Amino acid sequence: MSRAWQEDAAAASRAGRDRRSADRIIVEQVRQAVLAQRLPPGTRLPETTLGEVFGVSRSVVRKALTRLAAEHVVSQRPNQVARVRAPSVAETRDTFAARRLVEGEVVALLAGRLDAEALNTLEARVSHEAEAYAASDETARIEHSLAIHHLLAERSPNRVLGTMLTDLILRTSIVIALYKHPRVASCYLPDDHPALLAHLRNGEAEAARQGIHGHLHALEERLELGSRDASPDLMSIFARHAAV
Ligand SMILES: [Zn+2]
The missing domain is CATH 1.20.120.530 (GntR ligand-binding domain-like)
Known part of the structure; x- marks a missing residue:
């Protein structure tokens, strides 16, 4: 894997020097993907998949998701997979x-x-x-x-x-x-x-x-306030972005 941000996240996590920096990279990447319309509303964000995509542990992913929820980017419910928020x-x-x-x-x-x-x-x-x-x-x-x-x-x-x-x-x-x-x-x-x-x-x-x-x-x-289909492949979304 030659994706710079992914290596950054994995390295930051491995070093344990600053778990927050691994969180931060995931927060920024997911936020950017939502803003750039690569992650539609309702997209599932499973902890295990994100952990694989970013090369970090689930606990790091969990922290990032908590932060993204605080920013209103994702929604989290107990015992459910986090999703990109779809505001009503x-x-x-x-x-x-x-x-x-x-x-x-x-x-x-x-x-x-x-x-x-x-x-x-x-x-x-x-x-x-x-x-x-x-x-x-x-x-x-x-x-x-x-x-x-x-x-x-x-x-x-x-x-x-x-x-x-x-x-x-x-x-x-x-x-x-x-x-x-x-x-x-x-x-x-x-x-x-x-x-x-x-x-x-x-x-x-x-x-x-x-x-x-x-x-x-x-x-x-100018907005169209309707629903969209939401089952894109996370690995391909972030990999495509990283290759640009
Ligand atoms: Zn303006």
């Missing part, structure tokens, strides 16, 4: 509603208060995002898009709201990845991020809040 329609709507409230308040607080460095970083991300979209590089586009929202969370003057926003960004990202309409190539809304940046720069708090509300409404409306 109601939960999905509630998550978007919560993010609208929290992120709307964060951008209203940030309007006119971001320093030149933060504004420049946002501006660069916005243009890189547009370039990635033009190049049909969806992975890069999502990365830039997420970086924009995470920067807002990090800079939130209200740290409680900032932490809540970081959590809600992950939860909505997972929902978008799980329920994006298969015929919609991208959730990209080309005018939204540039408009938000202008409102932040100009100190237009209410416009920034309304912009975020509209942005998140539009993303939510």
Whole structure:
């Protein structure tokens, strides 16, 4: 096996130097696979299979699954195999509603208060995002898009709201990845991020809040909240990814 992350996980586990690093690798890989839509909602994640895939013991896998459950990526029930979470329609709507409230308040607080460095970083991300979209590089586009929202969370003057926003960004990202309409190539809304940046720069708090509300409404409306078949082969999913 020549998969770098797999060797990292196995080595970290063997050395016992830091079991957390083996957990962390599994958490990151599973989270990324869900975000990249390689693990559909409902996918079974048996401890033994994950242990084989990552070359670690079941106890390490169990810790990773506990962490993923805390992040709302997987669901765990007593005496049942863990699965990729399949949030209900109601939960999905509630998550978007919560993010609208929290992120709307964060951008209203940030309007006119971001320093030149933060504004420049946002501006660069916005243009890189547009370039990635033009190049049909969806992975890069999502990365830039997420970086924009995470920067807002990090800079939130209200740290409680900032932490809540970081959590809600992950939860909505997972929902978008799980329920994006298969015929919609991208959730990209080309005018939204540039408009938000202008409102932040100009100190237009209410416009920034309304912009975020509209942005998140539009993303939510693009989702197809139905069920999908979920029995992919874990070994091939992670092996294919690792070979890229
Ligand atoms: Zn956005």
